[in-house]
Amino acid sequence: SQQGEEDPQALSIQEGENATMNCSYKTSINNLQWYRQNSGRGLVHLILIRSNEREKHSGRLRVTLDTSKKSSSLLITASRAADTASYFCATALTGGGNKLTFGTGTQLKVEL
Amino acid sequence: DAGVIQSPRHEVTEMGQEVTLRCKPISGHDYLFWYRQTMMRGLELLIYFNNNVPIDDSGMPEDRFSAKMPNASFSTLKIQPSEPRDSAVYFCASSLAGHPYEQYFGPGTRLTVT
Numbered sequence: 001s002q003q004g005e006e007d008p009q010a011l012s013i014q015e016g017e018n019a020t021m022n023c024s025y026k027t028s029i030n031n032l033q034w035y036r037q038n039s040g041r042g043l044v045h046l047i048l049i050r051s052n053e054r055e056k057h058s059g060r061l062r063v064t065l066d067t068s069k070k071s072s073s074l075l076i077t078a079s080r081a082a083d084t085a086s087y088f089c090a091t092a093l094t095g096g097g098n099k100l101t102f103g104t105g106t107q108l109k110v111e112l
Numbered sequence: 113d114a115g116v117i118q119s120p121r122h123e124v125t126e127m128g129q130e131v132t133l134r135c136k137p138i139s140g141h142d143y144l145f146w147y148r149q150t151m152m153r154g155l156e157l158l159i160y161f162n163n164n165v166p167i168d169d170s171g172m173p174e175d176r177f178s179a180k181m182p183n184a185s186f187s188t189l190k191i192q193p194s195e196p197r198d199s200a201v202y203f204c205a206s207s208l209a210g211h212p213y214e215q216y217f218g219p220g221t222r223l224t225v226t
Contacts, residue, residue, distance in 0.1 A: 031213060033213055033214075041219060041220075042116070042203055042205070042217030042218050042219050042220055043155075043203070043205075043215075043217045044217070045213075045214045045215060045216070048213055048214065088155065090213075092213055097167060097168055098143060098160070098162070098167070098212035098213070099145070099157050099160055099168055100157065100213060100215070101157070102154060102155040102156075103154075104154055105154070
């Protein structure tokens, strides 16, 4: 079963708007990351946040982590058409070695 | 660097045939991961290697699936015999020892079993 579930499953916004995606997970984690997948392509690593961190920034990306609620959010500010893709959270479980468990993904469409 | 290379990009085969998927990780990377992606089950880890040694194969669906990594620059995932439910996109990814979670994915192999 999926460790992470993203919400919403699909999101459509206008260029320039902000996009927020949420991820919930079930068990204790070492860290959480977000990946992007363009249609027909492999995944691309975006950002990693450790379990003892609450917020992290990278360019137009802002990630938050609330371990008490077992949830994370990814905010993309000033979205562009090129941001259109599926976004996945992936968790490294405590005691899980170096493997990742991916969530169900959010399909983001940014329209001109 | 060319990134992770996978071949073939597309494979169409008949049920019962043997299928071999190939992966060349990024040079210098210590970890190699095989994933399968379907609409129904999402992205699932099948197996991963560290320094050519299989570490966790708990995601391999059944004995029909096998994976090898004979050296640091090559890995194969074999399905024998193939079944229609094996149809999926298979991804290979690699990462460095110091950053095992920052995985670099290949373009994938789309497998269709008829």
